[in-house]
Amino acid sequence: MTKKLFYNGDILTLEDELYAEAVLVEDGKIKALGKKDELMSQNEDAEMIDLQGKTLMPSFIDAHSHFFGYANSKLQVSLEDAVDFEDIANRIKIFIEKNNVPEGVWINANNFDYNTLAEKTYPRIDFLDEVVPNNPIIIANKSGHNGLVNSLGMKELGITIDTPDPEGGVIFKENGKLNGYLEENAFINNVQRVPMSSTEDIMKAVLEAQNDYASYGITTMQEGMVVPLLADLLAYMAHSGMMKIDYIAYVDIREREKIFEKLQGCINEYKNHFKIGGFKTFLDGSPQGRTAYMRTDYQGEEGYRAYPVMSGEELEGLIEIALKENMQILAHCNGDAAVAQYLEQYKKAKENLNTDNDIRPVIVHAQLMGLDQLPEVKKLGMIPSFFVAHVYHWGNIHVQNFGLERASQISPAKAALDLGIKFTFHQDAPVIEPNMLETIWIACNRKMKDGTVLGEEQRIPVLAAIEAVTKNAAYQYFEEDIKGTIKENKLADLVILDKNPLKVDVDDIRNIKVVETFKEGNSIYKA
Template sequence: MTVNEKLYFNGDIITLEDDLYVEAVLVKDGKISKIGKKDDLLQCACKDVEFIDLQGKTLIPSFIDAHSHFFGYANSTLQVNLDEAINFQEIGDKITNFIQKNNIEEGVWISCNNFDYNALEEKTYPKIDFLDKIAPKNPLVVSNKSGHNGLFNSLAFKELGIDVNTPDPEGGKFFKENGQLTGYAEENAYIEYVQKVPMASTEDIIKAIGKAQDAYASYGITTVQEGMVVSLLSDFLLYIANSNILKIDYVGYADIRESESILGKLGDYKKQYKNHFKLGGYKTFLDGSPQGRTAWMRTPYEGEPDYYAYGTQKDEELKSKLEQALKEDMQILVHCNGDRACQQYIDMYRIAKEETASTNDIRPVIIHAQLLGEDQLDEVKELNMIPSFFVAHVYHWGDIHIKNFGMQRASKISLLKSAEDKGITFTLHQDAPVIEPNMLETIWVAVTRTTKNGVSLGEEERIEPLEALKAVTKNAAYQYFEEDTKGTIREGKLADLTILDKNPLKVDYEAIKDIQVIETIKEGETIFKR
């Protein structure tokens, strides 16, 4: 039997354990066999050990994606990317070029992603007549970056059975002018129907999955998340898992409303990996996005003294879901951006724990937690909840948040330092495909807190690079109940490793965003190399 051993040396090796640095790491059969002095490790290595000279580069535990939508990211490669569109004309040009370049036939659905009217010159969304003009023969859906609102053209409404008489679902709405649909829908009105849009072919999706894996690996990530598994998606996830095409670990969280159906299909993957896939728990959401002014707030939005946005669930509905998760010993992730949504989660989780008398440690996660208030942190700590902060919002939408909330409130978005000071375990994420799963950019934002317009937003909530690095490695492993196998460089753990061209703990803070991922290693095998 051939023994696969590799000895890493001659670089900064950051363990994220008590002894922060070691001289060398010995990897054997996909696991970290020994760490310590190079000469000592040579005594343990076989004669055919492969020497990996880091040449001054930095070896760290690989990054762990604490929250994203991997399938959505893969699917986005099959869509029209509107990320760089600055006005209606460019949106139209991009969609028209996509139709022509790909010879899209009449009647085939066209999906667009990364739409953000805040970034457009018009500062509003195009209406349905514009959408009908650029795609007159194809159903068209345009998804906002946040994933919480979007646009449909007339053919899309027709295919989905939506007309002016379609009632707004609770926690969402279709927008109308003069009794006619404008094409715009938000929250449940959008989410419910966009999930009914037909998927691409299996062959195309498999290729897209491969591209997505390569993209995540290029960012140094070896564990990814499917942040909302609906019943329709579970069949495809089962196919992916059984096809042995995954080279990174993939953790899904089932829409708790469809838990019975999803567990009926993915029960063999419940809380255990098979072929790199597992079902980690449940997911639900309570509000929208701060940049879209749909995050549910305790204080009103700027310019609208009576507008706080709204929640998506009643207290009893949420409490019932939390009780289910506790009784079944299943982790639950709850999307909460606004502080009012966070408070609803905190209150209902406390009551659910009391009424079930459950002692199960489900490590409940507050997804995004962007406007979680300082006064709420003590309760978060007491209940052992894990905030997973979307801190890169400070850079990407910080200027919008200042307009929506005012400088004082916007400065308190993503309370990293306050959470750290209270001893709260937190993680950081990118919510891909909302933005790229760029962990080094996220670390940079957590450390500098500067907006796109160069505004310093919440200096007192900056954290040191070491704490930011822990949040996307060690803490993220804990969030997944995988702290015994991932997240640090320790003997016995998986050899999930990333090599960087520079040490993020030693460079100037501004230079962190420019650090390059040189190589990504999953269980001892290279899955990306620059």
């Protein structure tokens, strides 16, 4: 039996009684909350943890990310904040030299964003062929929805000038030849075919990535899209016992049978901190990449509103599968037209099956959800998981793409809060770091990188932002009875912060540091 008694700091419970004087943890669970002197006298055998004025609160819960992609990114060329084509070329060449990459071996690069480049466009295939003449290369945009491939890569993937566009995707061509750019399903379907690194290297990267998540105070994380290629690795991770953080995976609904075969015993129940939580599908693309499916035109492109990834009939069929199998479904929706499609088909599927089954469907990202759509979201019991950090990281791009008035309403958290809708926040790692405190800061301030406020009316109180990444996220996972607040019999998933986010100036929240993270009472990270 192991006991820990926390005292002498702000203990933020997120329950009706917001603060506690002391908390007793026993065998991985919250045993008691109460007066410090009383708990101390009754538990002299406990390890006494003096918070020294710091803040103890429920640990953060990642409502949506791609953990394996985050881990795998550590084995790739990072193009984060590249400034121009020359910078991209230099980073790739340095990676090849540093890692002694043999000719013919695939090179992966990530975090590409042409919006930050001096050229304000993407390099074409001739440039890539010159930089990497002897290796196939694939470069993923930060959004994960499009990317670049050189001629050797196109050959390896079997893509030619005559290859037709897949449904929900585009293979770009210029002057009668491939230009290297693949969009949506043309990219997503092919990136899965690129060979992975060695298992040994991948497992090292997984352990490093897991420590990164813990350093941000996270004790539950997500695998946002499991494809068959990933299933074997996840099965190994589940059986090896290498995970110290709860890891919840959502499988490609179209490939569910293949994946379930390999992950038996993990469906809706944890095995060594790993479980399958439900299904995932995509309905549109990226707002900064101008592929989010919209009800109104993009700025500067009359008549262009992007496109859906699938038909309404197909989506309705997939939702019916989820309802019949009583599995939660997550749908990637950025544009308001994609949200409209999800709302309509979910409602139809429930009516067709005549079911009251509540699978808590999640609207992943919900960037451009219309304010007029929120009442229906509430009525259907759907959960928006807002990628609110877009306000800071790409707010200026949204203004360019949608105009100031429309861009000001991205991630309408305050409107959702006013309607009593449970919503969560996420970072979609590896798109950005899984930094919960930065996300809380953004949700409360809504400042862009230049300091300008985008959508002041959608700012929310600090407590509501904290709840979005703790108790609401626990609810999203059907785990509100065991996670999300400090309450007797819940898991002792806790984080110590150097300051109380409810007591500092709202602009200083992102400067708060994670001091220590506990998973079921065990310290898994210490600064």
